[in-house]
Amino acid sequence: MTTLPTDNTETAAATEPEMGHVLLVDDEVAFQRLGGNFLRGLGHTVTLAGDGAQALAAFAQQQPELVLLDLAMPPHMDPEIGLELIPRFARVPVVVLTGHGDHTLALRATELGAWDFLTKPIDPDMLRFVVARGLRKARLDAELNSLRADQAVDDLGMVGQAPATVQLRALVRRVAQTTVSVLVLGPTGTGKELVARALHACSARRTGPFVAIHCGALSAELLESELFGHMKGSFTGAYRDQPGLVEAAHGGTLFLDEVGEMPPPMQVKLLRFLQEGAFVPVGGRVQKHADTRVVAATHRDLEAMVREGTFREDLFYRLKGVVLRTPAMAERPADIPLLATRFLHRVAPRAALSAGALAWLMARDWPGNVRELKAVVESAGALLLPDQRAVDAELLRLASGDMGDAAPRTEFPAHGEGAGPLDAALLELELRLVRDTMLAAGGNQSEAARRLGISRVGLIKKLTRLGLR
Template sequence: MDNSTPETGRVLLVDDEAAFQRLGGNFLRSLGHEVNVAGDGDAAMAAFAQQRPELVLLDLAMPPHMDPEHGLELIPRLAGVPVIVLTGHGEHDLALRAVELGAWDFITKPIDPDLLRFVVARALRKSRLEAELVRLRSSQGSDELGLIGQTPPMQQLRVMVRRVAPTRVSVLVLGPTGTGKELVARALHEGSPRRDGPFVVVHCGALSAELLESELFGHMKGSFTGAYRDQPGLVEAAHGGTLFLDEVGEMPPPMQVKLLRFLQEGSFVPVGGRTQRQADARVLAATHRDLEAMVRDGSFREDLYYRLKGVVLRTPALAERMADVPLLAARFLKGVAPQARFSAGALAWITSREWPGNVRELKAIVESAGALMLPDQQEVDTELLHLSAGDSLDPRRSPEPAPGTGVLDAALNELERRLIQDAMMAAGGNQSEAARQLGVSRVGLIKKLTRLGLR
């Protein structure tokens, strides 16, 4: 049972100075915190995996070379926990870099005890409020698991995520680029018993086989040029949580063998090491590639494929769920301009575009348009959307339609058409079932099909 108050919690103090470890640790303990100390990056990661602190105080000057870059490298690996960096006088730029990498705050040495007490208590309070918000959203489904949309493909996807998330089964998420495969993986993590553990993402297509092996499993000092210290890998960082292998179809063949061994045995050997290490992480994978075809042509191992595909979830292309486009666009716009809305012409433009880049492209253009709005502007118009899409200089671009020209009606008709098409497809052409999904009578659906030329 956690007996800590909102102002106290588990703190990891990372500093190479023994005197500061003793004085700082004793001061924090006097405030009621449970404190672990570490003198370098490797010890810090080991303590982080074992204790799972609620807050990390990190001195950026890490042994053996006392180079602040070593401390900066740790920040992304401490994901999910507030990190307060400790810097010296004149290191303001270094502190700002730390914040850009994900640090929550920074304190300059010598440290004022009252400031330390205040910052630590505030960070713990904020962290717990955010964790409680995630828990409530997960239990109530208030944010649709982060998977926005009301079309049948998205409803079915959310049902499957809720069903699979609490289990230990591996999941393979398939779908075109830009359809939200990482969102699905995060929803699976948040709905699982591992939600309080780390969620670690590995981009399998971004590195060579050698670098990917070091990134995943870590390396020992001297194992290759530049390996001047032991370095834990992302598999170890995911212990107790979830390891997400993004674009696993891009993984080089030599790494496929090593990944398979980890999936089978739960153990691995760092590059240059001789002893096996253990890590308990649920593995989720995603790709836009056709893995079955890759298995047939020999570019992807069949045994690895079957290890990964415990359950297969598919993220639909935006073309398969066009009726969700206005809802998605409105949500993205609210994130950057809460009081803004789309003009009739802008809505027509959004709903008529094909969106080959899927949700990622829609999000980028809408958020860019919202950011480009003038201070006194209330609407996103086609001018802003064209600017965001990069075609503002196209002389063929049509101007914003004037009110009363029927553009809104046309846009609504197009939305209705696509919603009905989605329902008919999901119902296998059964009009009664499609009518039930849409909440209309069968006769009403037939009239709409006739009016829209869909019969």
């Protein structure tokens, strides 16, 4: 059992913590009590959850700024259950809690969107430090979003002046004022959820909740419970009545991401709700109603799925009141400089893109669309040395893994094996910086990560990539 001090006078004095709302998800009642008391002693507001269902409900209702998530979830203490929850908390930093030495599991968690991880038994100072950093990140993200809204009131968060972007914004404004259902279509990584959020923000429901769910992430049974809720005793582990996301979105907007992945049994139940505004929780007999606007999105060809018989035709026509299409990056190249600058400033507010960097960005294909552009630019920004203020083309190539004229590579080239002189110099510089910092920290990964200004997960990735593990 992890022991955490409840008197935080000494630990709080080292670094002034960022006060905020933390959701602590752990099945151990003792850890909930100790961890909750410790965080409250630091001045944070803490919401506790003992399993995935409680966590999702608390996340939707309480809107915390940071999630501490134990990966071992009941009923079988399977870490896969915890891993499946991570994408559901996508709008805030998620810090996963793992057993000692579970670095492979922690790296899998980061690939799914986790921001950092802590190893049990948890060091109180490290918990305080990570929570403070996570809350600062959450606040910075919120400030940047607010700044974008202030600087470009008309862009609805949909950055760009390419004709396809301008046309999409205009359609969003018109459609948002109606009550018609909306289907957002487009390739992966083009910002379909961003469009859904813009529709909500421009609508008369803007003061209501915006609730999102990925329809392909759960089985038909779990998806039904998530959407419509369940009654106590309706299945093993249903210890109390649990409202669903449809009910949580009452008065607001429900976003069904990747609706093309929805299992056929659920398509029937969703159709009934869209037609009547009524639903029955799992295990219940009493019909409930919810005033919820549904916005659906998918990268799949729903018309082809209807012809193949894998998607219901009546549901398709119910969803497609209005169809909005998010353009691929290839359709809006003029937006690349503005988007790249916004992404860079999220991780390095004072940095800039050199002329060569902009030329490299404009010349590159972006099959992963905006999501890929964001990943490359933010990675380049994170690689900037403390005294650097400009991101150049070579740093972008380093961040993308594209170390030559051939297809992008995910590994650093070995010395003398296809690496140009600048590539080799950048590699040597990063290797020396990481190695010297590890030596100065006495081999302590947490301390080294703190000195480098990166997360411990990021440090472990660098150590592995550079052959320093």
